[in-house]
Amino acid sequence: MSARTHLATVALGALTAAAGATAIEARRRVASRGIGALRPDTDLVRQVVARMTTPLLPDDYLHLLNPLWTAREVRGRVVRVVPETEDAATLVIRPGWGWSFDYQPGQYVGIGVSVEGRWLWRSYSITSAPRPDQRHFAVTVKAMPEGRLSGHLVRGLAPGTVVRLAVPQGGFVLPDPPPPRLLFWTGGSGVTPVMAMLRTLVRRGTMPDVVHVHAAPERSESLFADELRALADQHANYRLVEASRDRPVRVGDLERACPDWRLREAWVCGPERMLDDAEDHWRRAGLGDRLHLERFSASRTAEAEGGRITFAASDRVVEADGATSLLEAGEGAGVAMPFGCRMGICHTCVVPLASGAVQDLRNGDIYRDRQGIQTCVTAAAGDCTIDI
């Protein structure tokens, strides 16, 4: 990135008399969640054109022609909505400029959807194997009870809808090459990241020795049931053990289904209880480093009065109650917080909320991750992290 910027800046200096400052663009790029740089040659063209569009970016005009023609806020178009079960659907998304297909199987991606004028963000596991040649990727969404956005995505999203995309992330990934012996233990929609891993293994044509213990609800509601069974039929190395959710799979069942679990590198994704059991079990066997866990973020951000505030860039952590504003908490911890009117009108103190939830002290509204918040009138609602 820095090499590209450097190259572009040097070339630009030769091209225009008013060369130099790209600070405004740089700041925008940092401030936005965009993935940013494209190829160096495209980058150079953009910077030259930016001389004409300043203080905006060329992308700010181009996305009015085609919503996908911008790398400032990466967008994607939903090309298909495939119903999987009664309450789950796969969204096939054609990403626009700035998207990179070098994500790893098992990672999740943040998807922003405009609902009643507001961009709401949630993260979902990518279920497709990374395939740049197909120019699209898929996420599978399960409608949560009370989940406003997931319900909208599963039932209300029309093909053609433009969504926003964050950078794929997460450490729950399949290494390349994969270990010779694997164990997947999944529960319910916890199968989604593992699905991307299995599809990747199939695509590469090198299925290692895999045991997959999967606990799912009744057949009609079970995600990817047919595809998993077909896999088991086609690949002798892939053994699928299905369990009903009516009788939860416990660690004892796992030992019976996969007696050689100690010899396998394990990936576990499912309900909180199952993850706790697995963590405990592997740790007691002294095999904690062979276990990979994925906890969905929803369980990480329980709302509460007050909580632990992490000031990410300043590397400070402070406990605060539900009546202390983030601004006061930050100042108390010696963080250089931006501030203004201290009464919620001037928006000088806005900083990005990276994760967790905060509560508006004026009206009790809860704001969740991925948005700018006014620190002078918000307090922690559970643990949260802000980018300052």
Add this chain to the structure above:
Amino acid sequence: MAIGNVKEFAHLTDEQVEDLGRRFDAIRSSIEADLGSRDARYIRNLIRVQRRLVVAARVTLFASAFPPAWVAGTGLLAVAKILENMEIGHNVMHGQWDWMNDPEIHSGTWEWDTTCPAEGWKHSHNYVHHTFTNVLGKDNDVGYGILRVRPEQPWHPFNLGQPVYNALLALLFEWGVALHDLDIEAIRKRRKDPAETRRQLKVIWRKVRRQVGKDYLVFPLLSGPAFASTVTANATANLIRNLWSYMIIFCGHFPDGAEVFLEEELEGEQRPQWYLRQLLGAANFEGGRLLHVMSGSLGYQIEHHLFPDLPSNRYPEIAAQVRELCRTYRLPYTIGPLHRQYGQTLRTLLKLSLPGSSSQRRRRGEGRRAPRATIEELRRYDGPMAPQAAVS
């Protein structure tokens, strides 16, 4: 309560002031609760229209050697710059659209099409001016450090040149705004850290270079043989924008009826008193929808000061509620046609270039004390912004 000493508010009891505060809060929450797709469509459409105007103007000006194209292109560009600076940029930077959670239309990231960097503007305007509105010695917008706009400001022989400074400020308004946050007065009185001044100048210089480069180098070069006519067209568009925004902005706080405050009147100020100060410190002007959009909704200066971060497309409905409150509580609400508001501003500027009336505190309707609203009248009042009704 110090603001109770202000004559316009002397008829209010403490309870009435508190009650007013609650009613203003209720207007805010009812609007906030109602924000949705309709509002998002308004700002997105406006931005789309504005960007199309820019493209149309720039393309037309490639032919600016041909006089009709010069006129059309200049007009389009002036309108585009006015829309961007006033109804879009100024309001976005106030955080009016932050609720959409769209980083492309957000106070934290917006940079506007003028030489003033967003960072300096947000400090001098959103924070200093909107928090300490019209407080002498604290709000630099009272005369912008070069004009005497209030009789309370002491006269100095320097003020004799006021008609000239005023004309220059109108013509070069964009540059005045760019340098405003430097606070020249503080630099002159050595109240400011030179390192901070240098840092600010660097930020301003970076922005100026890009803006000037675009209008006076890049586009003229792209026009080839029409280089000179593109330069004059762009300069004229910038000038039209300067004159227009100067006039609109000078009608916000300088017409008769908009009052200033002393620092001691801030003593013990809470939210309700802050609302009252905003109400008395600002002046509206009348006009159709198009005039209001072209003036960045600053014809609703009073509503803008009461709720600077509520979306500007909501000001007309907020204004109806605020006027109703002012009638009920017998509070002044300053409004008039644009020409009268500007005429009063100009008259004040000329009058105050000469010495006189410096120690005297002039108040609207002197000697005419508004009668106290009776309990009976307040009880009868149950408009749409009554706190109970709006909150439920």
